[in-house]
Amino acid sequence: MPPVTHASYDAVIVGGGHNGLVAAAYLARAGRRVLLLERLPATGGAAVSTRAFTGVDARLSRYSYLVSLLPRKIVDDLGLRFAVRRRRISSYSPRGDGGLLVDAEDAGRTREQFIRLTGSDRDFAAWQRFYGMTRRVAERVFPTLTGQLPTRAELERLIDDPAAWEALFERPIGETVEREFGDDLVRGVVLTDALIGTFSHAHDPSLRQNRCFLYHVIGGGTGDWDVPVGGMGALTDALADAARAAGAEIVTGAEVTSIATDGVRAEVGYGEDGRTVGARHVLVNAAPYVLAGLLGQRPPPRPEGAQLKVNMLLRRLPRLRDASVDPREAFGGTFHIGESYRELQTAYEQAAAGRLPDAPPSEIYCHSLTDPSILSPELAASGTHTLTLFGLHTPARLFEQDPAGAKEALLAATLARLDAVLAEPIADCLATDADGRPCLEAKSPLDLEREVGLPGGHIFHRDLSWPYATDGTGTTDATDGADGTGTTGGTGPAAPDVTRATGRWGVGTGYANVYLCGAGAVRGGGVSGVPGHNAAMAVLEKE
Numbered sequence: 032m033p034p035v036t037h038a039s040y041d042a043v044i045v046g047g048g049h050n051g052l053v054a055a056a057y058l059a060r061a062g063r064r065v066l067l068l069e070r071l072p073a074t075g076g077a078a079v080s081t082r083a084f085t086g087v088d089a090r091l092s093r094y095s096y097l098v099s100l101l102p103r104k105i106v107d108d109l110g111l112r113f114a115v116r117r118r119r120i121s122s123y124s125p126r127g128d129g130g131l132l133v134d135a136e137d138a139g140r141t142r143e144q145f146i147r148l149t150g151s152d153r154d155f156a157a158w159q160r161f162y163g164m165t166r167r168v169a170e171r172v173f174p175t176l177t178g179q180l181p182t183r184a185e186l187e188r189l190i191d192d193p194a195a196w197e198a199l200f201e202r203p204i205g206e207t208v209e210r211e212f213g214d215d216l217v218r219g220v221v222l223t224d225a226l227i228g229t230f231s232h233a234h235d236p237s238l239r240q241n242r243c244f245l246y247h248v249i250g251g252g253t254g255d256w257d258v259p260v261g262g263m264g265a266l267t268d269a270l271a272d273a274a275r276a277a278g279a280e281i282v283t284g285a286e287v288t289s290i291a292t293d294g295v296r297a298e299v300g301y302g303e304d305g306r307t308v309g310a311r312h313v314l315v316n317a318a319p320y321v322l323a324g325l326l327g328q329r330p331p332p333r334p335e336g337a338q339l340k341v342n343m344l345l346r347r348l349p350r351l352r353d354a355s356v357d358p359r360e361a362f363g364g365t366f367h368i369g370e371s372y373r374e375l376q377t378a379y380e381q382a383a384a385g386r387l388p389d390a391p392p393s394e395i396y397c398h399s400l401t402d403p404s405i406l407s408p409e410l411a412a413s414g415t416h417t418l419t420l421f422g423l424h425t426p427a428r429l430f431e432q433d434p435a436g437a438k439e440a441l442l443a444a445t446l447a448r449l450d451a452v453l454a455e456p457i458a459d460c461l462a463t464d465a466d467g468r469p470c471l472e473a474k475s476p477l478d479l480e481r482e483v484g485l486p487g488g489h490i491f492h493r494d495l496s497w498p499y500a501t502d503g504t505g506t507t508d509a510t511d512g513a514d515g516t517g518t519t520g521g522t523g524p525a526a527p528d529v530t531r532a533t534g535r536w537g538v539g540t541g542y543a544n545v546y547l548c549g550a551g552a553v554r555g556g557g558v559s560g561v562p563g564h565n566a567a568m569a570v571l572e573k574e
């Protein structure tokens with residue numbers, strides 16, 4: 032290994048997304064010398080707040096926007112000044128001149144909504160049963176995320192509900208959805224949690240849709256998705272403050288370009304002038320796909336994201352075709368557009384066949400209704416609101432040939448589908464920036480790859496994994512970073528497959544002192560801090 036030309040640290044962290052910051056804070060608080068290197072000019076990764084529109088004082092959560100999976104334990108351990116706010120309306124889904132409003136605090140009202148939509152309370156009863164089941168699973172599974180990985184059998188025993196296990200872990204979720212719910216729109220609303228950030232369908236035999244569903248219903252032990260007060264940037268700023276206060280050094284504008292390790296010491300190359308730094312441990316917040324490149328491995332298959340993200344600022348909330356619902360309630364929860372079960376399937380089939388969906392499904396939510404603190408007092412007083420749209424089923428491959436043209440066509444189709452449920456075009460409600468341009472920005476998977484470094488624009492760095500030990504993980508197989516087989520630059524055994532996380536904590540890479548501390552770890556994905564916490568625990572446990 033070439034000599035270390037600069038300082039040496041107990042841990043170098045590659046990437047300052049929220050997970051890298053969590054790892055930095057835990058390790059620095061445990062007295063380790065920590066250096067965090069972030070490629071971009073600021074930390075936060077996909078969890079940031081930005082003034083996206085020229086001259087407009089609105090700090091939007093530009094990419095991720097709701098919090099569910101962040102354990103209270105991490106907030107408390109790190110002493111973060113960060114709060115979330117519950118949304119009273121969990122969702123609104125329009126159909127024709129009516130729709131379905133789910134009021135989390137008023138079961139009687141929600142039951143009336145189901146009767147209005149479907150003509151009976153059968154699907155309401157199924158809804159109560161189904162989400163009662165997911166809640167019991169959540170209570171049991173969520174606390175395991177910040178411990179060593181359970182085996183599959185241990186998790187099954189812990190859940191202690193054979194029907195729930197079968198529905199969530201064994202059979203494609205579409206089977207349960209079709210058995211339990213009769214109405215096409217109700218089925219679609221349930222299914223969306225299986226498809227956010229995951230290009231899949233109800234009956235996908237890989238069950239990647241079930242894994243996605245699981246992570247969407249276990250957060251906090253309740254499955255609630257809450258509004259981060261001050262926006263996502265408030266969380267990542269608090270994390271960066273906690274890491275710095277504990278003594279971690281954070282350097283931004285520092286892209287890591289190489290990692291070499293003999294399993295005991297590592298050398299990390301970064302920056303345009305080819306600096307190097309030595310480290311006992313390297314924790315990688317970048318995606319496993321990026322890590323393979325940093326280690327000089329042959330590129331593995333590139334992950335692929337499949338979503339459109341649109342950020343808007345509105346002068347006023349639009350009126351709805353469904354005049355019975357107040358737009359402040361409809362947009363206060365998750366507002367489903369074109370997400371009936373059949374529409375989701377059609378969009379999937381069109382995208383899988385290589386074309387943009389005719390009626391792209393999406394969901395919308397308004398942050399400023401629940402937390403106006405992201406707006407200047409003047410904007411808040413004027414009735415201005417933020418609107419975030421997350422579109423489904425538009426894989427990166429659809430943008431490769433003509434990135435700008437495909438994005439423009441998709442945006443037009445998505446807004447047309449939205450307009451179909453409004454009583455006035457969304458364009459008429461858009462605010463304008465200081466240059467007179469409409470306040471609207473759209474991000475394709477390729478934009479996310481370029482801007483945030485998400486390979487293929489995959490929002491979870493790769494498809495989500497089951498929250499239990501599988502081959503290469505868990506107590507009976509390799510342990511995190513301790514198998515010691517992996518060295519770089521040598522003539523030893525074949526290079527470990529770093530795209531498969533290993534070890535007791537699900538953060539190992541096959542290289543003894545290189546760990547995943549980001550969304551690509553087992554139990555990664557989403558704004559959770561869980562892989563950052565778990566990688567830090569793996570390091571501390573090893574010493």
Ligand SMILES: Cc1cc2nc3c(=O)[nH]c(=O)nc-3n(C[C@H](O)[C@H](O)[C@H](O)COP(=O)(O)OP(=O)(O)OC[C@H]3O[C@@H](n4cnc5c(N)ncnc54)[C@H](O)[C@@H]3O)c2cc1C
Nearest residue numbers: 046048049050070076077094095096097287549550557558
């Ligand atoms: C549009 C969108 C909407 C989403 N919505 C939600 C949501 O509402 N709720 C939710 O829970 N999740 C959501 N997600 C998912 C969630 O944001 C991510 O899964 C999560 O932020 C991943 O965090 P991370 O810290 O592991 O990685 P990232 O946030 O990806 O951070 C990785 C960091 O590493 C840096 N980096 C990469 N390569 C290098 C290198 N070579 N050298 C130095 N630095 C490097 C990157 O610049 C980045 O800062 C969304 C994601 C997207 C994109």
